[in-house]
Amino acid sequence: MKIIIPMAGRGSRLRPHTLTVPKPLIPIAGKPIVHRLAEDITRLSDEKIDEIAFITGDFGKDVEDKLIEIAEKLGAKGSVYHQDQPLGTAHAIYQAADSIDGPVIVAFADTLFRADFKLDTNSDGVVWVKSVDDPSAFGVVELDDKGVINRFHEKPKEFISDLAIIGIYYFKDGTRLKNEIEDLLSSDDNKEGGEFQLTTVLETLKTDGLKFTTGKVDEWMDCGNKKVTVETNTKILGFEKESFKEVPASSRVEKSLIIEPCFIGENVIIENSKVGPNVSIGDGTEIRNSNIDNSLIQENTTIDHGNLTNSMIGNYAEYYGVSRNISLGDYSILDFNSK
Template identity: 70%
Template sequence: MKIIIPMAGRGSRLRPHTLTVPKPLIPIGGKPIVQRLAEDITKLADQKVDEIAFIIGDFGEEVEKQLIGIAEKLGAKGSIYKQDEPLGTAHAIWMAKDSLTGPVVVAFADTLFRANFHLDSNADGVVWVKQVEDPSAFGVVKLNDEGIIEDFVEKPKEFVSDLAIIGIYFFKDGDNLREEIRHIIENDIQGNGGEYQLTDALENMRSKGNKFKLGPVDEWMDCGNKDATVDTNSKILGFESQEFENIPSSAQIQNSLIIPPCFIGENVVIQNSKVGPNVSVGNGTKIVNSNIDNSLIQEKSSIVNGNLTGSMIGNHVDYKGVARNISLGDYSVLDFKE
């Protein structure tokens, strides 16, 4: 089985954090979003993963090496494909057409999940969905009386269904998917926003007799903006609390209280502070005289006199102050003077 992970988007809603780091490489509980996604699918799938293909923008050689390393750690071949223009979900997948063979999972790298990940071999595909209050912002599915999908609709203006597609799909025959996307692109069949949409390919496959079943989702965790990413970090820390029980020996914790669950990275220094619950602290960060909860702090930053909740701090940030809820990108300097 292969995993295809489109991740070429700019992540504009998560700025300033995505100005220097691609959104899928933002760490959640000490691991990049895309790494957690690949690990979850590999762990939960009942088929061996042979290849993980990443569809990226111009992210640079170091990012490509990091992605290849993620795949290899999971016992799979890593492949890199480029999408130079954001022309839709189907177009993104088309960039990896050489890897669209055999059983395939397609997973967009802006979401994490908790779900039953059984790959039903009696179905042509599985689409994981979550019930939402406002389906107009999502692709949705409509079911028949037997629980089989009878319609795929992208961002419906009128109510069709409240079962939103979370961006994870299984296809028993990746070759079939490839040919449907080829048909859409070669015939310039554009959907919402003038883009080539995966839901159009799915609807074509369904109309030709392919049967798609639902994959129920217990928890759908978005990483689209700062607040959603901080919330997802808190949920991951809670779900996997045993993973975060041990503080590394390289960390220096002095006259401080750590309230679990927390992720504490290597060479972290925490002095005269209270940290937690639901805080991730990246490698090499120093926290002094601070009170921090429900926040995500990345690597090699300095937090002094902080009183933070629901905050997201980037890499190499120098923060001195009392702001309560902030979002600071990489290399920012914030110094509140008395």
């Protein structure tokens, strides 16, 4: 089994945090989004994951090395491919053509999920879905009376189904998927909305006789902007709170109150502060004289006299003041106490 993870987008809605770090590498409760995504997928399948192929933009060698390290931590080979132009979901997948054969899972790296089912590898294909209030913003599936998908629709203007495609798919025959995408890319006439869409490929495969079923998730968590990323961090901390009870030995907490659930990284210093609930603090960060809840703070950052809630602060940032609900990017300084 292989996992294909397209992640070439710049994550403009999550700026300033994605100006220096690709969105899939933003940490949620101590782990990058893409690491958590790959981890969650491996739990759904009884088959060994042999390779994880990442499709990126021009993010640099450090990012590529980090991605390969993530794959290796999950016991798989890591491969990195590049998408130079944003030509749609099918085009993104095809950049990893050399890794697409046999059974494959395709997972777009801008979402996390929770699901309580095992992947049916006997099915021709599985499409992960979630019931949503407004399906017009998503690709959706229409089911027959046996629960098999009989139609794929891309952002329907009129109501057809409330089962939104969350961006994770299983294909029993990766080679067939690859060949169908290759046919789609052969002509610009096949574009929909100016892009080569995966839903077009799914509809063709279904017409050719493949049967797709659905995998319904219990939680679908977005990481598209600061607000929902902080909310996703809160949910993950709640799901895995038993894993975060111990403060690492390398970290120091003095004259402070930690209210669970919280993730505290290595070499963190917390003094004269109240932290939590629902706070993640990355390695090497120092917090003093502060009150912080429902926030995501990354690595090697300094906070003094902060009174923060629903906030997201990047790496190597410095914050001094009393403001609440902020979004501060990497290497930034915000000082409300300066004159």
